[in-house]
Amino acid sequence: xxxxxxxxxxxxxxxxxxxxxxxxxxxxxxxxxxxxxxxxxxxxxxxxxxxxxxxxxxxxxxxxxxxxxxxxxxxxxxxxxxxxxxxxxxxxxxxxxxxxxxxxxxxxxxxxxxxxxxxxxxxxx
Amino acid sequence: xxxxxxxxxxxxxxxxxxxxxxxxxxxxxxxxxxxxxxxxxxxxxxxxxxxxxxxxxxxxxxxxxxxxxxxxxxxxxxxxxxxxxxxxxxxxxxxxxxxxxxxxxxxxx
Numbered sequence: 001x002x003x004x005x006x007x008x009x010x011x012x013x014x015x016x017x018x019x020x021x022x023x024x025x026x027x028x029x030x031x032x033x034x035x036x037x038x039x040x041x042x043x044x045x046x047x048x049x050x051x052x053x054x055x056x057x058x059x060x061x062x063x064x065x066x067x068x069x070x071x072x073x074x075x076x077x078x079x080x081x082x083x084x085x086x087x088x089x090x091x092x093x094x095x096x097x098x099x100x101x102x103x104x105x106x107x108x109x110x111x112x113x114x115x116x117x118x119x120x121x122x123x124x125x
Numbered sequence: 126x127x128x129x130x131x132x133x134x135x136x137x138x139x140x141x142x143x144x145x146x147x148x149x150x151x152x153x154x155x156x157x158x159x160x161x162x163x164x165x166x167x168x169x170x171x172x173x174x175x176x177x178x179x180x181x182x183x184x185x186x187x188x189x190x191x192x193x194x195x196x197x198x199x200x201x202x203x204x205x206x207x208x209x210x211x212x213x214x215x216x217x218x219x220x221x222x223x224x225x226x227x228x229x230x231x232x233x234x
Binding site for chain 1: 156157161163167168178214222223226227228
C-alpha cells in the first residue's frame with residue numbers, strides 16, 4: 001500500500017525557515033517523480049514544485065511564487081522527500097501536501113496519483 | 126501562464142442528479158487535463174487523468190471529456206459520498222507549472 005506521511009509543519013515567523021519531510025512507502029521511491037502542492041486556508045490548490053526520479057536526473061522545477069525561496073530535495077536511501085522553505089511570507093501559510101507523480105507510459109502526460117495527509121505551515125507577522 | 130477557469134464555482138444538486146462541471150484553459154492544452162475530488166479536511170484524490178481516463182478504483186459514474194481548451198467532468202448519478210469540491214489541473218505547460226482551476230463545490234440541495 002502506497003503511503004505518504006508529511007511532518008515538520010509549524011508556526012514560524014515571517015522571514016523564517018522550515019523544512020518539511022514526506023516519508024514514502026509502498027513503492028519504488030528512487031525513480032518516482034514527487035511533487036509538493038499547497039492549499040491556503042479556505043482556498044484552492046496551488047502547485048509548488050516537483051523533483052524527478054534518479055533515473056531521470058533528479059532535477060527540480062518550481063512555481064514562480066516560491067522559486068528562489070523553496071528547495072525540493074530527496075534522500076532515496078531513506079525514501080524521504082523534503083521541502084525547505086526559506087524567507088517565509090505570510091502568504092505562504094497553507095497546508096502542504098506531498099504527492100507522487102503518476103506518469104502515463106509512452107507519453108508526457110502526468111497526474112498526482114497518491115497524496116499525503118498534509119502538513120500545516122503558519123507564518124505569523 | 127496557463128489559466129484554468131472552472132464553472133460553476135458551486136452548485137446544489139440532489140442524490141441521483143446528473144452533474145456537469147466545466148473547465149476552460151486559457152490556451153490549448155490538448156488532453157493534458159486531470160480532475161481531482163477533495164472532501165473537507167482530506168487530501169485530494171485523482172478521478173480522471175488525460176482528460177478522459179478513469180483512475181483505477183474510481184466509480185464509473187465519473188467521466189471526463191474534452192480536448193484543446195474545453196473540458197467537462199460528469200457525474201452520471203450523484204451519490205451521497207460525491208458531495209465535495211472538484212478541481213481540474215493542466216499539466217501541459219513547459220517549463221512545468223501545472224495549474225489548478227479554482228474549484229467547484231458540489232453541495233446537497
